[in-house]
Amino acid sequence: MKALKRTACAILAAGMIALTGCSSTTSGHQTNATNCKPAHDGIQTITPGVLTVAHYEYPPFAYVEDGKLKGLEGEVLQKIADMECLKINVVPGDSAAMITSVQTGRADTTLGSWYRTKARSEVVRLSEPVVTSPLALVSKTGATTVDDLTKLGSVGAGQALVGVGELKSLLGDRLKLYPTNDAEFADFQAGRIQAIVLGYGAAITSLKKQPVEGAEIKIIEADSRLSSTVNVGQTNFPTKLNNNGLGQAIDEDIKTLRNDGAIADIAKKYGFQAEIADPGTPNLL
Structure with a gap:
């Protein structure tokens, strides 16, 4: 492409x-x-x-x-x-x-x-x-659960991502919002954030475009604290x-x-x- x-x-x-x-x-x-x-x-x-x-x-x-x-x-x-x-x-x-x-x-x-x-x-x-578009987590730790997510440092997400309110409740000031995937992956590459929450398809494309050594993409396991992981x-x-x-x-x-x-x-x-x-x-x- x-x-x-x-x-x-x-x-x-x-x-x-x-x-x-x-x-x-x-x-x-x-x-x-x-x-x-x-x-x-x-x-x-x-x-x-x-x-x-x-x-x-x-x-x-x-x-x-x-x-x-x-x-x-x-x-x-x-x-x-x-x-x-x-x-x-x-x-x-x-x-x-x-x-x-x-x-x-x-x-x-x-x-x-x-x-x-x-x-x-x-x-x-x-x-x-x-x-359908399952919610995914990109990190270097292989995090797959909401509990894993809460133990990370700064986490990025898109401004319009569904569940931003829930992520704010879980992460507080550690959640950083971005207007584009390119912007959040640039910060991930630079080490300014430790993980990104986004749709699985977008995660695959973005990580291929802006690779980060050691980063993995995992679909987030179902957890009622992040409702879009329960109802995909x-x-x-x-x-x-x-x-x-x-x-x-x-x-x-x-x-x-x-x-x-x-x-x-x-x-x-x-x-x-x-x-x-x-x-x-x-x-x-």
Whole structure:
């Protein structure tokens, strides 16, 4: 895979709370076809014929390469856009702005391993689960449990990671929050933090990109003190609460892609086990 490259626009967006005005458009093979018939009629998007996607780089789930959405969820969302004859307009921003951008109608949806959570269900419409994404711990000690985690020194986590509140309760001032995986792994490489908590897929990609001698990735063992280790997180493509038409179309398209094996095939392409494409009954963390 080519080295991931941030556009100048995405660099400007880093650290900002709101989406920037910079954007790039990608389109699937069906979107330009005059005979394209959408799988669902009457879908409403911010711009007719366009799916506006709030985006931050979160490989292997979502990133932009050669002007196109890539990653496990990036390719799934592109397939959905093709099914609905929609072009994709990617609007980059900081991770903390993604859900808010959908909530306020500045984006139709977002991607990047956003778990289905009760708190998010109150501000956006959560879609059918896309895949499961277990929570992992990267350290040099081989830590696998919450007890192990509490005995470590400083620990890094993403600002928007599910369970940040629980991690703060467990670690207090020893928890350090970051806007990007690159930033937290840079501190891990430099020894400024002793471990990182993040999704398993992102951990694999980030450690490969920014290796740390002696570091290991372990899925955190189930513990009620960190609820997302008990109910494994399910990712989704959220939409605005009152846009049921778009939300229902995405739900049904995800089911179609799951049933025909497309999601499992994409998952395997990015190094996941096919089983994550069968997330089971929808849950809320």
